[in-house]
Amino acid sequence: MKILITGGAGFIGSAVIRHIINNASDSVVNIDKLTYAGNLESLASIESNERYLFEQVDICDRAELERVFNTHTPDAVMHLAAESHVDRSITGPVDFIQTNIVGTYTLLEATRAYWNGLSDQAKKVFRFHHISTDEVYGDLPHPDEVESSEELTLFTETTPYAPSSPYSASKASSDHLVRAWLRTYGLPTIVTNCSNNYGPYHFPEKLIPLVILNALDGKPLPIYGKGDQIRDWLYVEDHARALYKVVTQGKVGETYNIGGHNEKQNIEVVKAICSILDTLAPKDTPYAEQITYVTDRPGHDRRYAIDATKISNELNWQPEETFETGLRRTVEWYLNNQEWCQHVQDGSYQRERLGI
């Protein structure tokens, strides 16, 4: 296949491209606007492969998208381009509305125009895979609030949407648009909703890389509120494998939830990073002494957790990395890739708190 990937210079998109180029025989066309979150250095290991091609394109630019479709004639689209940081969406929602909603709409329309011109056979095998988040479902009961563990429900593919932040609301909107383009126009779409990812090449505004880099710099490790918010963590390479399975084997019209079976409180995650650093980069005092509690994020969801039974049963996908092995690999990667960390922070962002 020739797969058009949007947002391929980002954290997850670059993992998907590295996975496909290294493990499959498909070609990839990566289109990315290269915002602060997009870094071509994350693709350095595969950029000279003849099955890989990059074009700097904004998904809100319909004419450019048409040119890309007509030039490259893809067999599938994997749509990852998005504004993705909740704190930034609180400070300034406009880019989230523009890229996540208007951009997805523009991409759907460009895809539909291209798809309409394909032969009947090519139309049938074409796929539009929309990559979304579990945050569209809102939050789940927290252990603090329930009387029995049976009340600790999980997100399934039929959980009603109840987004809490401008980010998750914009992603929910894009999911609805994708569903409508399937129902109304017959565009062969598939949606995946995944839990929190972590791993190499993660921009250091997100919890895990931020904590690793602040710890190494002797800076405070900010914990929002009490740090008891629960997320279900998935190693990014496990997500990349799941996404490739979905685009190649998933059923049109279906949604698949993807998660790591790793429910952890934020404070547990931060303490685990500190203890790995105590071993790998020891200093006089334990890293955990840098932990500081700060005002919580407005509208902060308390718990997310995914039921990934469907993708496990139907596509035989399971995560390979445990939280312990994945976190250690991640910390090791940041220790060994300080240059990448320096380069991606060369812009205006200096790991300051956003979205208060």
Ligand code: NAD
């Ligand atoms: P990211 O912020 O690291 O990367 C986003 C990429 O999209 C960047 O390369 C950026 O340059 C590009 N981009 C932004 N606006 C664009 C535009 N208008 N046109 C073209 N490119 C544009 O995000 P990520 O963490 O890799 O997430 C990728 C996708 O997966 C997103 O849709 C996100 O909602 C979803 N997701 C993320 C997580 C997570 O934990 N990170 C979990 C579930 C789902």
